Amino acid sequence: MRALVKARAEPGLWLEDVPAPEIGINDVLIRVRKTGICGTDLHIHSWDAWAQKTIPVPLVIGHEFVGEIVEVGSNVNDFTTGDIVSGEGHVVCGRCRNCMAGRRHLCAHSIGLGVQRPGAFAELVALPMTNIWHHWDGVDEDVASIFDPFGNAVHTALAFPVLGEDVLVTGAGPIGCMAVAVARHAGARHIVISDPNAYRCGLALQMGATAAIDPTKDGFEEIQRDLGMTEGFDVALEMSGQAAALRGLLPAMAHGGRVALLGIQTGEVPIDFTPIVFNMLTLKGIYGREMYETWYQMAVMVQAGLDISPVITHRFSHLDFEEAFSIAASGGSGKVILDWTDIP
Ligand code: NAD
Numbered sequence: 001m002r003a004l005v006k007a008r009a010e011p012g013l014w015l016e017d018v019p020a021p022e023i024g025i026n027d028v029l030i031r032v033r034k035t036g037i038c039g040t041d042l043h044i045h046s047w048d049a050w051a052q053k054t055i056p057v058p059l060v061i062g063h064e065f066v067g068e069i070v071e072v073g074s075n076v077n078d079f080t081t082g083d084i085v086s087g088e089g090h091v092v093c094g095r096c097r098n099c100m101a102g103r104r105h106l107c108a109h110s111i112g113l114g115v116q117r118p119g120a121f122a123e124l125v126a127l128p129m130t131n132i133w134h135h136w137d138g139v140d141e142d143v144a145s146i147f148d149p150f151g152n153a154v155h156t157a158l159a160f161p162v163l164g165e166d167v168l169v170t171g172a173g174p175i176g177c178m179a180v181a182v183a184r185h186a187g188a189r190h191i192v193i194s195d196p197n198a199y200r201c202g203l204a205l206q207m208g209a210t211a212a213i214d215p216t217k218d219g220f221e222e223i224q225r226d227l228g229m230t231e232g233f234d235v236a237l238e239m240s241g242q243a244a245a246l247r248g249l250l251p252a253m254a255h256g257g258r259v260a261l262l263g264i265q266t267g268e269v270p271i272d273f274t275p276i277v278f279n280m281l282t283l284k285g286i287y288g289r290e291m292y293e294t295w296y297q298m299a300v301m302v303q304a305g306l307d308i309s310p311v312i313t314h315r316f317s318h319l320d321f322e323e324a325f326s327i328a329a330s331g332g333s334g335k336v337i338l339d340w341t342d343i344p
């Protein structure tokens with residue numbers, strides 16, 4: 001089958017013919033239709049320090065996808081050929097304390113699709129049946145292909161109650177923009193987006209942000225005054241992975257404010273503990289999606305009218321993956337989608 005492969009321990013990706021995945025009795029084989037390009041895929045493409053120490057070579061990469069089931073293992077009863085599905089990209093062990101307690105998102109041994117096991121940028125992808133999400137009727141196929149990062153946005157945006165609250169989102173990448181739409185849907189009052197990238201601030205405003213700032217030029221005082229906020233942000237969603245964003249948001253929080261941290265910091269971050277302690281802030285790390293409560297929340301919110309489709313700004317054939325990756329890395333895009341239905 002055709003697949004996008006990290007074939008060598010150097011920058012780049014290669015479209016190659018590789019053996020199709022084999023499935024076990026509990027697995028499902030899926031013909032991939034659309035895939036989303038994630039920041040993780042960009043790291044693997046550029047072969048940075050994280051990728052060098054994480055990715056086994058060769059590896060079929062990619063984890064954001066939608067496709068159609070073409071084969072199920074003999075033990076699989078809940079899914080059948082023709083089902084339109086996405087996959088939860090964290091394959092859990094099923095045996096650790098958290099898995100046994102039903103808290104699979106806290107598995108101590110999860111394996112990443114397209115990171116540690118063969119991924120979805122391919123004609124076919126295999127996953128255990130416990131990792132399959134069967135899409136509800138009527139979900140747009142492109143939106144279905146990005147349920148994975150949409151889930152990161154939902155998991156973070158709903159980590160704390162936002163109804164009536166003033167919310168700060170730092171980082172208007174694809175996930176930050178989707179989190180804006182989710183917080184808006186969930187009834188936030190003001191949602192301020194902070195990002196030095198003007199294009200992405202524009203996208204966040206389109207998706208429901210009240211106001212945008214460039215944190216390299218402005219602090220939060222002026223925007224808070226303009227919006228009539230007197231006590232700081234109630235909830236912040238850190239979605240940039242930048243130290244400056246985390247350091248900058250803490251003093252802008254209301255007393256008792258809550259901060260959900262999704263952005264992955266690449267180094268140690270010195271922070272001033274004064275607002276954390278004296279203003280009694282709560283900080284919570286967020287990883288992945290809850291299995292499968294987050295998936296359920298995504299499906300019902302889409303059904304109830306939440307529209308995240310504006311975050312998808314570019315669509316390419318998988319044949320043009322180089323161009324797609326360079327646009328995704330440029331900062332001049334929201335989510336970039338690859339089409340795999342045009343394989344001859
Ligand atoms: P992205 O890199 O596309 O977006 C990050 C945005 O932050 C960019 O638009 C950038 O301009 C902006 N930014 C840079 N400096 C900033 C600053 N000082 N203040 C505010 N914004 C600033 O990322 P994404 O794909 O949207 O993902 C968001 C973050 O979440 C990334 O750090 C990613 O690694 C992380 N992530 C975490 C998980 C998890 O499970 N925890 C899953 C997926 C992604």
Ligand code: ZN
Pocket residue numbers: 092093094095096097098099100106107108109110
């Ligand atoms: Zn486990």
